[in-house]
Amino acid sequence: MATQYSQSFDRAPAVAPAGSLADPARAILGPGRDALLFWGAPLVAFLLVQAWLRGWDQLAPKAAAGPMVIGMFGVISILTWAHLIAVVPRAYLNPQVFNAYRLRLTIVPVVLIALLLLSPTALAFAAVLAVFWDVHHSAMQNFGFARLYDMKAGNSPQQLRTTDLRLNWALYVGPIAAGAALATHTDHFLKFDGTIFQTLTTLPGVLAAEHRGIRLVAVALYVVVIGWTAIDYLRAMRAGYRLPAHKLATMVITGVVSILAWGFSPPLVALAAINLYHAIQYFALVWAKEGDQMAGRLGRGSRKQAALFFFAGSMVFGLGYAAATTGSAKIFVAPFIACSLLHFWYDSFVWSVRKRQV
Numbered sequence: 029m030a031t032q033y034s035q036s037f038d039r040a041p042a043v044a045p046a047g048s049l050a051d052p053a054r055a056i057l058g059p060g061r062d063a064l065l066f067w068g069a070p071l072v073a074f075l076l077v078q079a080w081l082r083g084w085d086q087l088a089p090k091a092a093a094g095p096m097v098i099g100m101f102g103v104i105s106i107l108t109w110a111h112l113i114a115v116v117p118r119a120y121l122n123p124q125v126f127n128a129y130r131l132r133l134t135i136v137p138v139v140l141i142a143l144l145l146l147s148p149t150a151l152a153f154a155a156v157l158a159v160f161w162d163v164h165h166s167a168m169q170n171f172g173f174a175r176l177y178d179m180k181a182g183n184s185p186q187q188l189r190t191t192d193l194r195l196n197w198a199l200y201v202g203p204i205a206a207g208a209a210l211a212t213h214t215d216h217f218l219k220f221d222g223t224i225f226q227t228l229t230t231l232p233g234v235l236a237a238e239h240r241g242i243r244l245v246a247v248a249l250y251v252v253v254i255g256w257t258a259i260d261y262l263r264a265m266r267a268g269y270r271l272p273a274h275k276l277a278t279m280v281i282t283g284v285v286s287i288l289a290w291g292f293s294p295p296l297v298a299l300a301a302i303n304l305y306h307a308i309q310y311f312a313l314v315w316a317k318e319g320d321q322m323a324g325r326l327g328r329g330s331r332k333q334a335a336l337f338f339f340a341g342s343m344v345f346g347l348g349y350a351a352a353t354t355g356s357a358k359i360f361v362a363p364f365i366a367c368s369l370l371h372f373w374y375d376s377f378v379w380s381v382r383k384r385q386v
Contacts, residue, residue, distance in 0.1 A: 046181055046270030054180050054274055057316055065312040066173055067278040070285035073305035077104075077297060102350075104300045104307075109364070110346030111307040112371040117318040117338065119374050121325065129377060137370055144362035149223045151362055158368040159216045165372040166306055167200035170282045172379060173309070177275035187269060191260040198253035199283040203290035205246035211236055212295040311339070 047054045055062040064072060080100050084093040119133055120126055126133060144151045174192050179185060204210055214232045221229050235242065265271060285305075289298035315338065323334040345367075352361040 047273050049273050049277060051273075054177065054272055056176060056180065057312070061312075062274065066309055067177075067274055067281060069305040069308050069312075070302075071281050073308065074285045074289060074301040077301040077304065081297065101296065101300055104304050106343065106346040106350055107307045108303040108346070109349035110342040111310045112349070112367050113345040114311055114314050114338070114342050115371050115374050115378065117322050118314055119378050122318060122321055122378075125378050132377075133374075136373075137366065140369065141363050141366045144366050145359060148358065149225070151358060151365065152219045152223050153225065154365050154369060155219055156216050158365060158372075159213055161369065161372045163201060163204065163213070164197070165375065166302065167197045168375070169306060169309060170200060170278065171196035173278050174275045177272045177278060180274070181270060181272040183269060183272070188260060188264055191257055194253055195257045195279065196282075198250055199279065200286050202246050202250035202253075203286045206243045206250070207291045207295075207298075209290050209295040209298055210239065210242065212299070311342070314338075 049063070049067075050059045052058055056066055062068070077100070081097060084096045118125060119129075144154055171192055174196065175185065175189070178187070204213065211232065214235050217228045217231045220226060261269075261271065285301070289301045293301070315335065319331065319334065319338075322338055323331040326334050326337075349364045349367075352364050355361070
């Protein structure tokens with residue numbers, strides 16, 4: 029009887045996460061580096077920002093603390109803008125990627141920059157679009173890492189793809205809609221003042237008046253999506269799907285940090301933490317996938333020089349973006365806004381787990 033029960037148990041479908049976070053075969057860079065730079069990056073960034081703010085608040089007089097806190101926000105802003113140009117090695121220096129998308133990588137940037145330089149209305153529209161596309165883009169980066177870990181575990185790139193899209197969008201967007209950061213995002217509609225989209229400048233006030241209802245709807249949808257996802261995963265695991273431990277950690281940590289940041293932190297603090305981990309993940313991924321390619325273009329043994337050019341060049345771009353946004357001449361900000369949109373768009377096709385491009 030006991031033997032029969034044991035055999036039945038052995039044949040039962042597994043519903044536990046597959047592998048271990050310490051398994052190097054399931055990691056992208058390695059267990060430790062993945063914990064710091066990929067699946068653990070949201071928590072690391074959030075704790076760093078919180079520790080910095082609380083440390084200076086408690087240990088230094090206000091005269092010293094103020095500049096240090098402002099400096100942190102400034103550095104993270106520059107790092108955030110810097111990561112926008114980090115897609116260049118992937119899009120333009122990788123022959124396989126560039127040859128596959130040659131026309132869209134050459135013609136579209138020229139047309140977009142010219143449009144934003146010539147049309148103030150197009151520039152205002154692009155600036156607002158960049159804010160909300162960035163929200164979607166950040167959710168999709170989390171989705172991408174989840175799919176990467178599925179690929180590392182040998183799962184089909186199609187399995188649970190729609191579920192993961194829905195889940196990662198909810199994990200990131202839900203807390204924004206339910207928290208104070210919603211107003212921070214919708215206030216960008218005020219940039220339409222003086223354009224043909226003038227009517228949209230009333231939207232922030234309308235949404236602010238209805239924020240309580242929006243919050244209730246956002247929370248309700250969040251709960252529904254989480255429950256829906258749990259059902260999908262349970263069914264898939266009973267059918268033989270093995271949930272990678274790294275993917276589970278990615279989704280859980282991202283979701284928890286998203287709630288803590290967007291739901292319970294001041295919007296500026298939330299933006300700092302979220303943008304910090306997003307940039308860290310992106311720089312690490314580009315270097316992991318394209319570092320050898322960049323080094324090869326500089327000659328043998330030049331990996332350190334390639335890293336210097338890559339990261340220093342990106343930071344110079346970030347400083348230029350900061351200077352353009354603080355200046356009064358809109359002509360200088362147009363190429364940088366265009367770069368934001370191109371970064372979001374390029375990432376939708378130069379990285380594809382489904383096509384095995386990573």
